[in-house]
Amino acid sequence: MSIQESIKIVPEGEIAIVEFDLVGEKVNKFSTPVMMRLKEVLGELKNSSYKAVIFKSNKPKIFIAGADIEEIKAMTTKEQFDAAVKGGQDVMNLVEDLPMPTISAINGACMGGGCEFILACDYRIASDDSSTKIGLPEIQLGILPGFGGTQRGPRVMGLQAALDIILAGKSVNSKKALKIGLVDKVVHQNLLQEQAIKWAKEIIAGGSRKRRKKFKPQGLVNGILEGPLGRGIVFKKAKEGVLKATKGHYPAPLKALEVIQKTYGMSDREAGMRIEREGFCELGTTDISKNLIHVFYLTEMVKKQNGVPGVDVKPRDVKGLGILGAGTMGGGIAYVAADKGIQVRMKDLNQEALGKGLKHASDLWMKLLKRKSIDKYQYQQKIDAVSVTTDYSGFKNLDVVVEAIVEDMGIKQKVIGECAGQMRPDAIIATNTSSLSVTEMAKGHPRPEYFAGMHFFNPVNKMPLVEVIRGEKTSDETIATIYELSKKMGKMPVVVKDGPGFLVNRLLLPYMAEAAFLMQEGMSIEVVDKAYVKEFGMPMGPFELMDEVGLDVCIKVLKIFKKAFGDRIELADCMVALEKSGRLGRKNGKGFYHYSEDGKRGDVDQSVYAALGLGQPTNPHDTKECIERGVFAMVNECSLALIEDRIVETPHEVDLAMIMGTGFPPFRGGLMKYADSVGSQYVADQLATYAANRKAPRLKPSVPLSNMAKSNSKFYK
Numbered sequence: 178m179s180i181q182e183s184i185k186i187v188p189e190g191e192i193a194i195v196e197f198d199l200v201g202e203k204v205n206k207f208s209t210p211v212m213m214r215l216k217e218v219l220g221e222l223k224n225s226s227y228k229a230v231i232f233k234s235n236k237p238k239i240f241i242a243g244a245d246i247e248e249i250k251a252m253t254t255k256e257q258f259d260a261a262v263k264g265g266q267d268v269m270n271l272v273e274d275l276p277m278p279t280i281s282a283i284n285g286a287c288m289g290g291g292c293e294f295i296l297a298c299d300y301r302i303a304s305d306d307s308s309t310k311i312g313l314p315e316i317q318l319g320i321l322p323g324f325g326g327t328q329r330g331p332r333v334m335g336l337q338a339a340l341d342i343i344l345a346g347k348s349v350n351s352k353k354a355l356k357i358g359l360v361d362k363v364v365h366q367n368l369l370q371e372q373a374i375k376w377a378k379e380i381i382a383g384g385s386r387k388r389r390k391k392f393k394p395q396g397l398v399n400g401i402l403e404g405p406l407g408r409g410i411v412f413k414k415a416k417e418g419v420l421k422a423t424k425g426h427y428p429a430p431l432k433a434l435e436v437i438q439k440t441y442g443m444s445d446r447e448a449g450m451r452i453e454r455e456g457f458c459e460l461g462t463t464d465i466s467k468n469l470i471h472v473f474y475l476t477e478m479v480k481k482q483n484g485v486p487g488v489d490v491k492p493r494d495v496k497g498l499g500i501l502g503a504g505t506m507g508g509g510i511a512y513v514a515a516d517k518g519i520q521v522r523m524k525d526l527n528q529e530a531l532g533k534g535l536k537h538a539s540d541l542w543m544k545l546l547k548r549k550s551i552d553k554y555q556y557q558q559k560i561d562a563v564s565v566t567t568d569y570s571g572f573k574n575l576d577v578v579v580e581a582i583v584e585d586m587g588i589k590q591k592v593i594g595e596c597a598g599q600m601r602p603d604a605i606i607a608t609n610t611s612s613l614s615v616t617e618m619a620k621g622h623p624r625p626e627y628f629a630g631m632h633f634f635n636p637v638n639k640m641p642l643v644e645v646i647r648g649e650k651t652s653d654e655t656i657a658t659i660y661e662l663s664k665k666m667g668k669m670p671v672v673v674k675d676g677p678g679f680l681v682n683r684l685l686l687p688y689m690a691e692a693a694f695l696m697q698e699g700m701s702i703e704v705v706d707k708a709y710v711k712e713f714g715m716p717m718g719p720f721e722l723m724d725e726v727g728l729d730v731c732i733k734v735l736k737i738f739k740k741a742f743g744d745r746i747e748l749a750d751c752m753v754a755l756e757k758s759g760r761l762g763r764k765n766g767k768g769f770y771h772y773s774e775d776g777k778r779g780d781v782d783q784s785v786y787a788a789l790g791l792g793q794p795t796n797p798h799d800t801k802e803c804i805e806r807g808v809f810a811m812v813n814e815c816s817l818a819l820i821e822d823r824i825v826e827t828p829h830e831v832d833l834a835m836i837m838g839t840g841f842p843p844f845r846g847g848l849m850k851y852a853d854s855v856g857s858q859y860v861a862d863q864l865a866t867y868a869a870n871r872k873a874p875r876l877k878p879s880v881p882l883s884n885m886a887k888s889n890s891k892f893y894k
Contacts, residue, residue: 179200180200180210180211180213180214181214182198182200183197183198183199183200183211183214184196184197184198184211184214184215184218185218186218186221186222188227189231189374191227191228191229191381192227192228192229192230192231192374192377192378192381193222193225193227193229193230193231194230194231194233194370194374195218195222195230195231195232195233196233196234196235197232197233197234197235197236197240197241198234198235198236199211199236203236203239204236204239204242204286205234205236205239205240205241205242205291206241206242206243206244206245206290207241207243207244207245207265207290207291207294208244208245208247208248209245209248209261209264211245212264212265212268215268216267216268216271219268219271219272219275220271222275222277223271223274223275223276227277228277228381228385229277229278229279229280229377229378229380229381229385230275230277230278230279230280231279231280231281231282231370231373231374231377232279232280232281232282232294232295232298233281233282233284233369233370233373234284234285236285237285238284238285238286238306238308239285239286239308240281240283240284240285240286240287240291240295240309241286241287241288241290241291241294242286242288242289242291243288243289243290243291243292243314244265244289244290244324246318246470246473246474248261249261249318249320249461249470250467250470250474252461253462254462255458255459255461255462258457258458258461258462259454259458262323262324262454262457262458263454265290265293265323265324266323266324266325266450266453266454268324269293269294269296269297269324269325270297270325270446270450272294272297272298273297273298273325273329276387277385277387278299278300278377278380278385278386278387278388279297279298279299279300280298280299280300280301280302280373280376280377280380281294281295281298281300281301281302282302282303282369282370282373283295283301283302283303283304283309283311283351283360284303284304284306284308284309284366284369285304285306285308285309285310286308286309286310287303287309287310287311287312288310288311288312288313288314288348289312289313289314289315289322290324292311292312292313292322292326293313293322293324293325293326293329294324295311295360296325296326296329296330296333297325297329299387299388300361300376300380300388301359301360301361301362302360302361302362302363302364302369302372302373302376303351303354303355303360303362303363303364303369304351304363304364304365304366304369305351305352305363305364305365305366306351306366307350309350309351310348310349310350311348311349311351311354311359311360312342312346312347312348312349313326313330313342313343313346313348314346314347314348315343315346315429316343316344316345316346316427316429316430316433317346317469317473318429318466318469318470318473319427319428319429319460319461319463319465319466319467319468319469319470319844320429320457320460320461320466321343321429321432321433321436321453321456321457321460322343322433322453323453323454323456323457325450325453326343326453327343327433327436327437327440327453327456328440328443328446328449328450328453330342330343331437331441333358333359334357334358334359335357335358336408336411336437336441337411338357338358338359339437340411340415340434340437342359343433343437344415344418344419344430344433344434345422345430346430351363362376408441412434412438415434416431416434419431419434424710424711424714426465426714426842426844427465427844428460428463428465429460429465429466432456432459432460433456435456436452436453436456439452440452440453464854465844467846468843468844468845468846468847468850469843469844469846471832471846471847471850472832472836472843472846472847475829475832475833475836475847476669476833478829478833479664479669479670479833480664482660483657483660483661484645484656484657484659484660484661484670484672485653485656485657485660485672486826488653490653490654490657491654491657492654492657492658492660492661492662493576493605493654493658494576495519495576495577495658495661495662495665496519496520496576497519497520497521497522497574497575497576497577498514498519498520498521498522498575498576498577498578498579498662499521499522499523499524499571499572499575499577499578499579499596499600500514500521500522500523500524500534500578500579500581501524501525501578501579501580501581501582501592501596502524502525502534502580502581502582502583503523503524503525503530503531503533503534503535503565504530504533504534504581505537505635505636506581506609506633506635506637507523507525507534507581508523508533508534508535508536508537508538509537509538509541509633509635509636509637509638510579510581510609510633510637511523511534511535511538511563512537512538512541512542512637512638513637513638513666513667513668514666515538515559515560515562515563516542516559516666516667517665517666517667518562519562519665519666520562520564521562521563521564522564522565522566522571522572522575523535523563523564523565523566524565524566524567524568524569524572525565525567526567527567528565528567531565531566531567534565535563535565538560538563539560541638542556542559542560543556569596569599572596572599572600573599573600573601575600575604576604576605576658577604577605577606577607577658577659577662578596578600578604578605578606578607579606579607579608579609579631580592580593580596580606580607580608580609581609584610584611584612584613586613586614586617586618589608589610589613589618589621590618590620590621591621592621593606593608593618593621593622593628594621594622594623597622597623597624597627598623602624603624603627604627605627605628605629605655605658605659606622606627606628607628607629607630607631607659608628608629608630608631609630609631609632609633610630610632611632611679611682611734612677612678612682612733612734612737614675615628615629615630615646615647615648615651615675616648616649616650616675618648619648619649619650619651625648625649625650625651626650626651626652626655627652627655628648628650628651628655629645629646629647629648629651629655629656629659630644630645630646630647630648630675630679631643631644631645631646631659631662631663632644632645632646632679633668634681634838640837640838641667641668641669641837641838642668642669642670642671642681642833642834642837642838643663643666643668643669643670643671644670644671644673644679644680644681644834644838645659645660645663645670645671645672645673646672646673646674646675646679647672647673647674647675648675649675656672660672669833669837671825671830671833671834671837672825672830673824673825673830673834674822674823674824674825676818676822676824677737677738677741677742678734678737678738679824680818680824680825680830680831680834681834681835681838681839682734683738683814683818683824684811684814684815684818684831684835684848685722685811685839686731686734686735686738686746687746687807687810687811687813687814687875688719688807688808688810688811689719689722689723689731690735690746690747690748690749690752690810690875691719691806691807691810691876692705692718692719692720692723692807693748693749693751693752693755694747694749694806694871694873695798695803695806695807696720696749696751696786696789696791696794697749697750697751697791698797698798698871699792699794699795699796699797699798700794700796700797700798700803701781701794701796702718702720702769702770702781702785702794703781704794704796704800704803705718705719705720705803706718706719706720706721707800708800708803708804709803709804709807712800712804713804713808713842714842714844714845715839715840715841715842716840717840719807720769720770720781721769721770721778723762723768723769724762724763724768724769724770724778725762725763726762727761727762727763727764728755728760728761728762728768729756729761731752732748732752732755732756735748735752736748744874745875746875747873747874747875750790751789751790751791754788754789754790755789758788758789760785760788763776763778767782768782768785769781769782769785770782802867805863805867806867806876808848808851809860809863809864809867809876810864810875810876811835811848812848812852812860812882813860813864813876813878813879813882814879815831815848815849815852816879816881816882816885817879817881818831819831819849819881819892820881821879821880821881828847828849828850828892828893831847831848831849831892832846832847832848832849832850833847835847835848849892849893850893852892853891853892853893856889857882857885857886857889857890857891857892858886858889860878860882860886861878861882861883861885861886862886864876864877864878864882865877865878
């Protein structure tokens with residue numbers, strides 16, 4: 178079939194229904210051939226006698242997913258970007274300039290170029306289906322809406338709503354879209370085409386009116402803010418919000434804001450489009466955009482995989498999930514599972530513990546209810562999906578059980594064996610351990626092929642990563658099932674081999690341990706944390722992170738690493754003193770930082786230096802050294818984990834895990850992408866220098882990294 182079949186006109190009397198249905202693709206997207214075909218269709222419509230046009234999609238749950246990212250990725254020069262963006266703008270202008278009224282009938286994802294397309298239409302009607310999401314996510318790729326989105330968005334939904342969507346790169350459901358004026362009507366999915374045709378007939382009967390919708394603010398305050406006097410305040414507040422959220426590391430939202438500020442209210446369409454196009458071209462050629470597109474592909478990769486490369490194995494469909502342990506982790510896991518429609522059975526030793534787990538989950542749903550993200554019926558439906566028990570009743574019906582009890586090998590093995598005896602012989606048990614051997618733990622299971630690790634990160638409702646850990650005897654089907662279950666729960670799974678700290682903690686511990694050595698050498702907690710957050714772009718510094726994880730946990734895992742890796746792991750004397758200090762971090766309100774009664778982090782606790790036997794900080798090192806020692810220590814460890822131990826198969830998985838599990842700055846593309854950008858030779862040379870100058874054998878470049886440095890080879894071949 179040709180591209181002709183992907184967009185076609187279906188006559189409905191005086192109305193033309195234009196159907197998008199890309200041949201051989203699961204989604205509709207705007208590639209160059211599709212845009213050329215759309216241009217042909219628009220030419221036919223312009224010269225036709227139709228009185229109205231309805232645009233719809235024949236793809237289930239997809240209207241138009243956006244532009245073809247592969248084409249954006251391949252472009253490297255401003256000239257290439259300019260030609261492509263100009264072509265897209267021209268097509269959207271043709272939509273806007275059609276002589277008859279146009280209606281977009283939206284069901285499913287309508288993102289990026291798809292959203293810009295509906296903004297060029299006169300009228301918009303959307304289905305109330307949960308799959309209908311409309312937005313402009315370009316900022317997340319380091320670019321800005323380039324097909325007229327910065328021009329038409331503010332005109333259609335007002336300056337404040339448009340800035341909210343464009344600068345955050347977010348999407349809204351149909352209910353919210355109606356509220357902000359992004360769509361005009363919302364109807365049931367089954368009635369969408371019928372209602373669109375009815376509406377088109379009413380418009381024809383009224384004289385086939387075209388419409389250039391201009392936003393009308395509601396209320397006095399909004400009227401002032403949307404007017405000439407208030408715009409300055411809106412732009413000022415928007416810029417402050419962007420800088421607070423991005424700390425200046427992401428140029429795209431600032432450029433988008435600049436474009437909108439220059440063009441808002443401009444009557445010359447071509448001049449406005451030119452300014453938008455120039456902004457897009459400037460951003461598209463940056464390394465930051467290329468890195469963010471790399472991150473986008475990492476997440477897309479997960480959607481297409483089954484967790485077992487090269488093996489055609491089908492995962493089981495998990496409808497019932499058991500959870501052993503109703504603590505914070507257990508309650509969090511119950512929340513993310515039940516939120517996605519999985520029936521959950523939570524077990525603990527007593528009703529009090531179960532009550533706490535249930536409360537944790539219900540509190541999270543209550544927040545959604547208060548924000549009106551869900552209604553009372555949905556809230557109750559989700560709560561009802563979680564049942565509790567103090568015995569194993571109901572476990573015979575479960576497909577998978579996640580164990581989230583105390584981190585003690587003996588207790589875990591005993592409980593896992595006990596649980597396996599109460600389930601179907603082929604049911605799967607997964608442990609949520611963060612540090613214990615999955616292979617060793619599997620000895621407690623009578624059928625270890627049905628046992629794996631499923632390591633969630635805390636807080637479960639916010640952290641996207643799940644490490645799926647393969648034990649020595651874990652079957653392919655078990656891995657594929659846990660991998661698919663993680664995706665069903667809205668998580669990003671990465672399959673890792675069993676080993677101390679698995680992947681993320683193995684890389685993170687040298688980073689945190691190095692911070693302790695920096696403090697011991699006279700660096701202040703504030704200077705080190707600020708360097709990582711403000712200069713490098715981490716979501717929090719190493720001392721903040723240690724407080725968050727729990728200082729006792731950090732020391733415990735460091736000792737496990739010391740036992741596993743020997744002299745390669747060094748513990749700073751101040752960490753040994755920390756163990757005796759009674760400081761646990763946020764959990765007991767006493768760590769490197771002060772904490773309020775409700776757990777909010779305050780300033781650095783200056784008494785910590787004396788408590789650990791240290792003098793007051795003199796800050797002898799520059800921030801470059803602080804950052805490089807911590808980040809390059811992770812790269813060094815990763816060269817061993819990836820090349821020597823094969824904890825994961827590719828650098829892609831390292832980057833995905835570090836971004837999703839630690840918040841490693843996405844604009845840097847991930848740990849491996851960043852290491853490649855500075856070069857293996859530079860990393861190895863700097864580590865060797867620091868190892869010699871600071872008498873720190875732990876920083877000596879590993880054999881795999883040294884071998885890479887000799888030819889300055891990259892992790893990404």
